Amino acid sequence: MILAAIQFTNILDFVIVMPLAPSLKADLGIDSKQFGWFVASYGFASFVGTVFAARLLDRFGRKRALLTLYFGFALSTLYCGVAPNFTAIITARAAAGLFGGVLGAAVMAVVGDVFADARRGTAMGVIMSSFAIASIAGVPLGLMLAERWNTQAPFTILALLSMVVWAMAAFFLPQLKDHIVKDRRSPSMMELIFVPSHLKAFVFTTALVFGSFMVVPFLADAMVANAGMQKENVKYIYMAAGLATFVSTIIIGRLSDRYSKRLMYSVIAGIAVVMSIVVTNLPEVSLASALLACTGFMVFTSGRMVPGQALITGCALPAVRGGFLSLNTAVQSAAMGAASVLSGSLISNDASGKLVGYSTVGLIAAGCALLSIILANQLKAVDSTPVAVPPRVPGEIAVEGDAIL
DSSP: OHHHHHHHHHHHHHHTTTTTHHHHHHHHTOOHHHHHHHHHHHHHHHHHHHHHHTTTGGGSOHHHHHHHHHHHHHHHHHHHHHOOSHHHHHHHHHHHHHHHHHHHHHHHHHHHHHSOHHHHHHHHHHHHHHHHHIIIIIHHHHHHHHHHSOTTHHHHHHHHHHHHHHHHHHHHOOOOOTTOOTTOOOOOHHHHHSSHHHHHHHHHHHHHHHHHHTTGGGHHHHHHHTSOOOGGGHHHHHHHHHHHHHHHHHHHHHHHHHSOHHHHHHHHHHHHHHHHHHHHTOOSOOHHHHHHHHHHHHHHHHHTHHHHHHHHHTTSOHHHHHHHHHHHHHHHHHHHHHHHHHHHHHOEEOTTSOEESHHHHHHHHHHHHHHHHHHHTTOOOSOOSOOOOOOOSTTOOOEETTEEO
8 A cells, every 4th residue: 555655656647737727827837838838847757767777776675666766756755846947847857757756666566576466457457447546536636635735735735745755665665675686687678678579568568658648738729728627627527537446447457467468458448449539539529528528538548558458567587677767767758758758849829719730649559559459469467476586606797588587
């Protein structure tokens, strides 16, 4: 539960920015292109942080790494809440991304170490449910705080909550050092990248991210500008979608272990393709229709992450899993940043204030999601147990099959 709480605050810090889009654009006096860069600053900084951490993450105990990264994340989020201008707040978002991206990789590394492949889908479902909880409770509360005070208030409160969770983690989490192999040098960056199973995972991750993140940053903005929703009703989208996602992610995780992660990914991602096209072409509709469309989109878009992340985590052995997942997070972050910038460049507001170009964004996202289904079937688990790799000859790095040994 502590890991889920850490992931909840990390995800909430990231997702709260999107529903705040209409208010942030108005308060900061920025347009859609600038907002795209505002979102991208987190992703690009996360890329830098995770690349830098790739060779370091497996050298330390999981607890030590988590606590260090989480503390930096909490301070960065606090700065988001007190930053005096756009330049300062975008710098604060970059700092949050620098720590938050690596933090997410560290959480996934713990899950990969503790749970074998046969149970990893269920574990991922529980961890991924933190996104749903963030949507059910965190995003609506954040929007209410923004309405009551200002758009930076949610970040201040989140930073204080993160400090409480940090203290709990420091007290309750075990050290988790079994992945450390003594007398063995860490693999180089090239050795981590150019492993067949790793490369396949990186390409899959890129398609996975573009299949959703072209659409997500402007979803709330589109519901207000195109679907005719009032800004104060945006929180109900995240409450309804979050409640449904909370249930669906846990169910999907269990089904992924019971049947096939590839099969579950293919089915869920296929439905997500349809929902991407629906929400990006939504005209003025009733609140109920908008809620239904957005809930369907979020359930299947987030749902495919459960078997998808389980497949990715299984592509590396425990001794190098932290470094691999850190690099994979770097790929994910770069893809998020690129998707945000690309979608922002394709979207503009017409004279009436409606978003133009969102339907084109939806088609690109759908194409990437279809590609990810093909790529998912190329991934295979290189481990099936949660134990560390036995030591080899001191200083030796070997590649056997698809994995670094």
